[in-house]
Amino acid sequence: xxxxxxxxxxxxxxxxxxxxxxxxxxxxxxxxxxxxxxxxxxxxxxxxxxxxxxxxxxxxxxxxxxxxxxxxxxxxxxxxxxxxxxxxxxxxxxxxxxxxxxxxxxxxxxxxxxxxxxxxxxxxxxxxxxxxxxxxxxxxxxxxxxxxxxxxxxxxxxxxxxxxxxxxxxxxxxxxxxxxxxxxxxxxxxxxxxxxxxxxxxxxxxxxxxxxxxxxxxxxxxxxxxxxxxxxxxxxxxxxxxxxxxxxxxxxxxxxxxxxxxxxxxxxxxxxxxxxxxxxxxxxxxxxxxxxxxxxxxxxxxxxxxxxxxxxxxxxxxxxxxxxxxxxxxxxxxxxxxxxxxxxxxxxxxxxxxxxxxxxxxxxxxxxxxxxxxxxxxxxxxxxxxxxxxxxxxxxxxxxxxxxxxxxxxxxxxxxxxxxxxxxxxxxxxxxxxxxxxxxxxxxxxxxxxxxxxxxxxx
Numbered sequence: 001x002x003x004x005x006x007x008x009x010x011x012x013x014x015x016x017x018x019x020x021x022x023x024x025x026x027x028x029x030x031x032x033x034x035x036x037x038x039x040x041x042x043x044x045x046x047x048x049x050x051x052x053x054x055x056x057x058x059x060x061x062x063x064x065x066x067x068x069x070x071x072x073x074x075x076x077x078x079x080x081x082x083x084x085x086x087x088x089x090x091x092x093x094x095x096x097x098x099x100x101x102x103x104x105x106x107x108x109x110x111x112x113x114x115x116x117x118x119x120x121x122x123x124x125x126x127x128x129x130x131x132x133x134x135x136x137x138x139x140x141x142x143x144x145x146x147x148x149x150x151x152x153x154x155x156x157x158x159x160x161x162x163x164x165x166x167x168x169x170x171x172x173x174x175x176x177x178x179x180x181x182x183x184x185x186x187x188x189x190x191x192x193x194x195x196x197x198x199x200x201x202x203x204x205x206x207x208x209x210x211x212x213x214x215x216x217x218x219x220x221x222x223x224x225x226x227x228x229x230x231x232x233x234x235x236x237x238x239x240x241x242x243x244x245x246x247x248x249x250x251x252x253x254x255x256x257x258x259x260x261x262x263x264x265x266x267x268x269x270x271x272x273x274x275x276x277x278x279x280x281x282x283x284x285x286x287x288x289x290x291x292x293x294x295x296x297x298x299x300x301x302x303x304x305x306x307x308x309x310x311x312x313x314x315x316x317x318x319x320x321x322x323x324x325x326x327x328x329x330x331x332x333x334x335x336x337x338x339x340x341x342x343x344x345x346x347x348x349x350x351x352x353x354x355x356x357x358x359x360x361x362x363x364x365x366x367x368x369x370x371x372x373x374x375x376x377x378x379x380x381x382x383x384x385x386x387x388x389x390x391x392x393x394x395x396x397x398x399x400x401x402x403x404x405x406x407x408x409x410x411x412x413x414x415x416x417x418x419x420x421x422x423x424x425x426x427x428x429x430x431x432x433x434x435x436x437x438x439x440x441x442x443x444x445x446x447x448x449x450x451x452x453x454x455x456x457x458x459x
Contacts, residue, residue, distance in 0.1 A: 040075035040095075041067050050079020055106055057083040065089050076101040076125070088114035088144075095123040098154050102126040110138035114147060120172075121151040129159040131181070140166030140188065152177055163188040164205070171195060180204050183235075185211045189222070192251070196223045202245075203228075206235040209245040209264070212254060217273055217297070220251035227259045234265035239343055240289060242266070248274040257281050265342060267293050268308075277301040287311040288342045289350075291334075297323040308334045312341035312350035314370065320358035320382045327360040335368040348432040352376050353396065358409075362388040370396040374421065377411050378403030380431045386411045394419040399457075404428035404435060404447050412451040413439075419458045426452055 043049075046063035048056050060083045067074045068089035078100035084107060092114070095101075103125055105111040111129065114120055122142070129141040140163035144150060150172030157164045157179045164182040165174065171193035178201045179186040185208035189195055192212060202209045209229040212222045224246055234243025243265030248254050252275045259282045261268035268284035270293040271277050277294060284291040284306060291311035294301040296319045308314045314334035317327045332354070339351040351372030356362050357379060367374040374393030377386050383403045389412065393399045399421040402411055418425035418440065428436035428447060436447075440457050444450040 040073045041070075043074060043076055048076075048081065050077050050081065050101075052080075052082070055082055055084070057085060057106070061086055064092055064094070067091070067093065073121075076103075080104060082106050084111060085109040086112055088112060088117055088120060090116070090118045092117065092119065093121045094125065095121070096125045098124040099126060099156065102128060105129045105132055105141065107132035109135045110143060112142045112144070113138065114144045116146045117144070117148070119149045120144060120147050121153075122155055123151070123153045124155065126156045126158070129157075129161060131159045131161055131183070134161045138166075139163055139168075140184075141182075142166070144168070144170055146170065147172065150174075156180075157182075157186075160184075165189075167192065167195070169193065173198065175199050177201075178203075182206065185209065186229075187211065188213070190214060192220055192222050194221050197225075197227065198223065199226045201228045202232075203230045205231075206233050207242040208232060208247055209261070211244075211247045212249070212251045213247075214250040217250040217252065217275070219253050221253045222248075222251060223255050223257075224259065225255070225257045229259060229261045229268075230263050232264040234288075234342070240266050240270060240293075243288065243342075244268070244270040245284075246270070248272070248277065250274065252276050254278070255280075259283070260285075262286055264288060267291060268311075269293070271295070271298065271301070273297040275299045275301075279303045279306060281305045283307045283309075284311070285309050289313065290316045292316070293318075294327060295319045295322075295324060299323070299326050301327040303327065303329045303332065305331045306333075308332065310336050310338075312338050312345075313355070314353045314367065316352075316355040317360055318355050318357050318379070320384065325358040325360075325384075327356070329354060329356060329360065329362045330364050332365045334365065334370065337370045339371050348372060348376070348401070351397070353393070355379075356386050356388070357382050358384045358386070360386050362386070363390050365391045366394075367391065367396060368394045372396075373398045373401040374418075375400045377401070377413070378405075378408060381405050381408055383411060384409030388412070388416065389414045390416065392417045392419075393421060393425075396421050398423040398427050398434075399425040399440070401427055401429045401434070402439075402450065403430070404450070405430050408449055410449045410451075414451065414453045414455065416440075417456045417458065421457075425455060425457045 047059040073093035076096035141160035145168040164179040245261035248271040290313040353367035353370035374396035399418040424438040425440035444452040
């Protein structure tokens with residue numbers, strides 16, 4: 001029978017048989033344990049210590065260089081890391097504890113800068129600019145150029161004195177992150193290569209939310225989806241260059257879908273000279289100027305299934321004089337517009353639900369509370385091949401204002417319903433001046449460019 005004394009004796013004899021009894025390891029700090037579990041570089045081995053009061057920039061840079069040289073990720077335990085002027089090596093995989101691993105910019109130049117990197121991954125980090133001055137060479141708190149594969153995931157980027165994230169000729173993803181308090185835009189991306197901006201929270205930025213630009217018009221293919229954007233100001237003023245939640249400029253093939261964009265000084269979504277654009281399923285609330293814009297030299301825009309509630313103008317597909325043409329505008333809800341905007345408007349003024357000018361189909365939209373016009377079809381001589389059919393306009397000054405200037409192109413206005421349009425359901429205009437009676441009731445005789453048929457006026 002094996003009693004306690006014999007058991008202890010048998011265990012004591014194990015080393016004599018050539019087996020070692022493992023020693024109990026000294027307990028490690030939680031961050032170090034997690035780093036080991038992840039196979040990451042131990043930041044403390046490089047002298048990078050959470051909560052250290054001194055500047056850790058040199059140790060941080062050595063750590064990142066070793067990570068790049070060995071293709072090994074770096075894990076930052078929870079705590080505060082004060083750094084500045086970090087030039088990132090070709091391969092960076094830097095992660096932390098979301099909300100707790102805090103990189104604070106000390107000032108005096110830039111924070112993160114990379115050029116011609118193969119891969120940059122930033123995950124689970126708080127990156128705090130503290131609103132400190134950035135040098136002229138830094139476009140943003142995180143400034144990345146010519147990066148082949150970028151991932152910014154579950155990060156918080158706060159208090160940049162310029163852009164929060166500035167990208168140039170970069171491909172990759174920015175997702176599930178929060179960017180707030182930027183003195184310019186949250187994200188400024190120029191000459192992107194298949195960039196995806198998905199599921200982020202962007203708020204309280206002084207000049208813009210998400211900007212996707214190109215120096216010359218060309219294919220871009222950015223995907224901007226599922227972001228929540230709110231409280232975007234226009235500190236630099238202007239008439240639409242700043243103060244937009246999402247701004248696309250010269251970037252073709254961009255898809256803007258499923259975003260919630262609220263309280264922007266100008267547009268929720270503004271596309272300038274951007275062809276093959278899709279704007280679908282977005283919610284745009286309380287825009288200071290035009291909620292959704294496709295303007296200037298574009299060819300091809302699909303604007304569908306969006307909600308606009310509160311704006312000066314609803315949806316504008318315009319500037320055919322600059323080459324703006326070819327669009328569909330369908331299934332949108334536009335409501336609660338205002339004649340007051342952020343600057344004195346040119347004629348006809350604010351308060352227009354949907355505007356279209358050339359080679360455009362406007363179908364199946366619901367417009368309510370557009371104090372000037374439910375729809376504006378053409379402007380002066382700038383109208384060609386516009387179809388407006390199957391729309392419902394209610395509680396608007398004029399249902400449809402259509403251009404009848406001599407020599408203007410064709411428009412088909414059929415099967416629309418108008419309710420409570422005291423200035424007329426369909427009225428011909430020469431620029432801002434009404435020059436006909438209600439064509440929905442009287443017919444379009446004398447205006448050979450117009451087909452007006454089967455419209456219903458209920459009051």
